Amino acid sequence: MLSGIGSGLVNPPLASTAVGVVPVQRSGMASGINNTCRQVGIALGIAVYGSLFTARLHSALGDRLADHPGLAAHTDRLAGAAHDGRAQAVLATLPDSDRAVVAQAIHAAFAAALDSLLVVSGVVAVIGAVCATLLVRSRDFVPAPAESSATPSHSVPEPA
Secondary structure (H helix, E strand, O other): OHHHHHHHHHHHHHHHHHHHOOOHHHHHHHHHHHHHHHHHHHHHHHHHHHHHHHHHHHHHHHHHHOOOHHHHOOHHHHHHHHHHOOHHHHHHHOOHHHHHHHHHHHHHHHHHHHHHHHHHHHHHHHHHHHHHHHHOOHHHOOOOOOOOOOOOOOOOOOOO
16 A cells, blocks of 8 residues: 555656656657656566565575574475465475474565565665755756737737
């Protein structure tokens, strides 16, 4: 919900800023570039955050299972199962004596990976806000053409 609210609050001003810094004749081009960059950013963000999450999940799970040599050998399989949502199926194949240890390790590793992901996201958001504050200047906006209320916009000028 928070992400949806944030998108709803950010996208309209972002689009108006993109078209507000170019002449009216180029507003379609600016809007297209804005939408393309947004889509590329989303795709790149998913790839980077997915890689970060996977790496941190694997690392944290390895750390949690380091004290259990018999289980540590299965870190790759367990991390893959946790990442893919198959943790319960893999836990069912383990001996009862190891099941609780592995389940707790998977939960802790998942939380650690998510925590890292949220911290990185917060840092990226703060950096983006600082850059926007410093780089978007009001003097860069193209002033809207002034229309006189006495002259209708559909009138044709008289030849000289």
